Amino acid sequence: MILAFFNKWTQGINNLGRFSRFIFAASKCMIATSFQPKTYPLIWTQMNTIGVKSVPVVMATGAFVGMILAVQAYGQLAAMGLEERLGVLINIAVVKELGPVLAAVMLAGRVGGALTAELGTMNVTEQIAAVESMGTDPVKYLVAPRVLSCLLLTPALIVYADLLGILGGYFVSVIQFKINSGAYWDFSAMHVEFWDIGTGIFKGVFFGGAIAMISCYKGFTCREGAQGVGEACTEAFVGCFISILALNYVFAVTLDAIYKTFWPLRSLI
Amino acid sequence: MIRPDIHPHDGILVAKNLVKVFGKRTVLDNVSLAIEEGKTTVIIGTSGCGKTVFMKHLIVLERPTEGQVFFRCNRIDDLRPRQLAGIRTQFGFCFQMGALFDSLTVFENIIFPIQQHRKITDYKALDELVKHKLALVGMDGYQNQYPASLSGGQKKRVSLARAIALDPTVIFYDEPTTGLDPVTSDVINELILKLKQELKVTSIVVTHDMKSAYKIADRIVMFYHGKIIADGNADHIRNHPNDLVQQFIEGRVSEADLAALKLGGTKYQTQFLPEDFK
Ligand SMILES: Nc1ncnc2c1ncn2[C@@H]1O[C@H](COP(=O)(O)OP(=O)(O)OP(=O)(O)O)[C@@H](O)[C@H]1O
Ligand SMILES: [Mg+2]
Numbered sequence: 419m420i421l422a423f424f425n426k427w428t429q430g431i432n433n434l435g436r437f438s439r440f441i442f443a444a445s446k447c448m449i450a451t452s453f454q455p456k457t458y459p460l461i462w463t464q465m466n467t468i469g470v471k472s473v474p475v476v477m478a479t480g481a482f483v484g485m486i487l488a489v490q491a492y493g494q495l496a497a498m499g500l501e502e503r504l505g506v507l508i509n510i511a512v513v514k515e516l517g518p519v520l521a522a523v524m525l526a527g528r529v530g531g532a533l534t535a536e537l538g539t540m541n542v543t544e545q546i547a548a549v550e551s552m553g554t555d556p557v558k559y560l561v562a563p564r565v566l567s568c569l570l571l572t573p574a575l576i577v578y579a580d581l582l583g584i585l586g587g588y589f590v591s592v593i594q595f596k597i598n599s600g601a602y603w604d605f606s607a608m609h610v611e612f613w614d615i616g617t618g619i620f621k622g623v624f625f626g627g628a629i630a631m632i633s634c635y636k637g638f639t640c641r642e643g644a645q646g647v648g649e650a651c652t653e654a655f656v657g658c659f660i661s662i663l664a665l666n667y668v669f670a671v672t673l674d675a676i677y678k679t680f681w682p683l684r685s686l687i
Numbered sequence: 688m689i690r691p692d693i694h695p696h697d698g699i700l701v702a703k704n705l706v707k708v709f710g711k712r713t714v715l716d717n718v719s720l721a722i723e724e725g726k727t728t729v730i731i732g733t734s735g736c737g738k739t740v741f742m743k744h745l746i747v748l749e750r751p752t753e754g755q756v757f758f759r760c761n762r763i764d765d766l767r768p769r770q771l772a773g774i775r776t777q778f779g780f781c782f783q784m785g786a787l788f789d790s791l792t793v794f795e796n797i798i799f800p801i802q803q804h805r806k807i808t809d810y811k812a813l814d815e816l817v818k819h820k821l822a823l824v825g826m827d828g829y830q831n832q833y834p835a836s837l838s839g840g841q842k843k844r845v846s847l848a849r850a851i852a853l854d855p856t857v858i859f860y861d862e863p864t865t866g867l868d869p870v871t872s873d874v875i876n877e878l879i880l881k882l883k884q885e886l887k888v889t890s891i892v893v894t895h896d897m898k899s900a901y902k903i904a905d906r907i908v909m910f911y912h913g914k915i916i917a918d919g920n921a922d923h924i925r926n927h928p929n930d931l932v933q934q935f936i937e938g939r940v941s942e943a944d945l946a947a948l949k950l951g952g953t954k955y956q957t958q959f960l961p962e963d964f965k
Contacts, residue, residue: 540788543784543786543789544782544786545786547782548782548786548787548788550748550775551746551775551780551782552776552780552800553771553774553775553804554800555769555772559803
């Protein structure tokens with residue numbers, strides 16, 4: 419029993435070590451790749467599959483988040499006669515937390531699963547070994563372009579989610595709840611700061627990195643067979659999801675601390 | 688057949704006392720083998736005896752648990768990936784299952800190693816080169832197909848064309864003729880002979896096809912449970928005293944296997960009768 423527990427532990431630590439080495443190798447390759455025009459077409463293709471094709475789904479997520487926030491918050495605020503400040507609440511929630519996190523979660527599902535399945539299949543059909551046997555570093559050829567596109571495009575996708583979230587909230591507030599449009603924007607503009615939007619987008623870089631790294635790692639280390647690939651995909655998605663939430667918590671704490679050191683007081687109303 | 692004193696300069700590729708353990712299974716058990724330059728070495732052995740694993744050690748796709756691998760007298764099994772990359776351009780490896788990149792067309796598959804290691808300036812010449820390599824394996828005209836739309840034997844031949852794209856000095860073939868019809872098999876045999884004669888290529892071929900083995904081999908090595916049990920030219924193998932070798936080359940089932948089959952047979956013999964399916 420104790421031995422089994424101990425074994426689990428050492429295995430866990432082993433995996434962690436391997437994952438860190440993978441991240442290190444991938445980062446090194448990524449930097450090298452950024453300076454080699456020869457590899458740009460690869461990055462371009464990945465950007466298309468990872469980024470461009472995710473735009474609709476991310477936009478839909480953002481729009482619904484904004485609309486739901488409006489519906490849920492209206493009653494509470496209206497009871498206090500504060501309904502004109504609905505925009506503040508919706509927009510801050512969208513650009514700071516919900517937009518970035520939900521966009522990243524959608525990406526984890528859409529892109530993370532696909533990356534793991536693709537690389538996992540390549541692994542079990544020896545295609546990764548084939549890349550290696552021809553004297554090309556598989557991390558450089560396969561992982562670096564994927565991670566790079568995720569890093570660069572997640573923030574861009576978050577902008578889309580934010581935009582649609584704001585518009586969704588606006589339309590529900592103004593059209594359904596008949597809030598004065600001018601007041602809605604004025605209050606929003608007064609309280610939503612560049613800091614909120616900026617940090618939300620900034621977080622995207624890390625979410626994107628986490629999604630790509632975890633998914634590629636799971637694909638590279640996936641076990642044989644269809645079942646192995648399936649398991650790797652599940653593990654990759656769960657891993658991405660948890661790390662997005664964990665990263666978000668870390669950002670919430672640190673960014674809040676940074677903000678407070680510069681601007682001591684801030685009220686939402 | 689164990690040669691305890693093998694030296695790095697005994698051949699172009701030398702494996703010394705290789706041991707490979709997967710989990711608790713010893714797949715390679717103290718294998719020493721020197722591959723001679725410009726010769727064709729054929730590796731035979733029953734399924735699962737470690738032939739593929741051994742070949743992968745020679746290009747360091749697998750790292751040995753114990754032992755060393757030398758290429759032109761330099762130790763390579765402990766090199767870093769970046770150093771290995773340079774050496775690997777001199778190797779061509781044709782995987783047992785083809786391992787073609789299924790997101791790329793046949794054409795892109797074949798130019799992959801060229802793109803990675805050479806600066807391409809003349810695209811016309813590249814087209815010609817691909818055409819030539821594909822023609823060697825009888826696959827010209829399939830440039831724009833994806834591997835998914837090829838048959839098993841066709842995939843294998845394209846993978847062979849990819850392995851020789853960079854004109855390597857050492858080519859590894861993992862069962863190149865398995866799954867091919869007798870005529871195409873012989874085309875591959877002739878190709879291996881041709882590459883040897885014209886370009887002095889060193890070939891290492893894993894095969895189960897004894898006819899092809901006798902035809903192409905300068906030397907035949909037989910593996911059994913991760914050990915080398917026979918090593919010599921075709922005649923040596925044909926007249927080898929070991930019963931295991933004779934069984935293999937004649938394709939004869941052993942008494943023990945037969946006994947096991949019989950035992951299994953009686954158990955299920957009467958389980959289903961034609962009436963059962965009516
Ligand atoms: N990556 C691996 N992990 C664990 N075991 C492995 C691995 N690769 C190979 N093996 C085991 O090593 C043994 C030898 O495998 P290998 O692929 O070398 O057989 P082979 O001689 O090429 O057989 P065949 O003629 O069927 O291709 C097998 O029993 C296999 O289970
Ligand atoms: Mg094999």
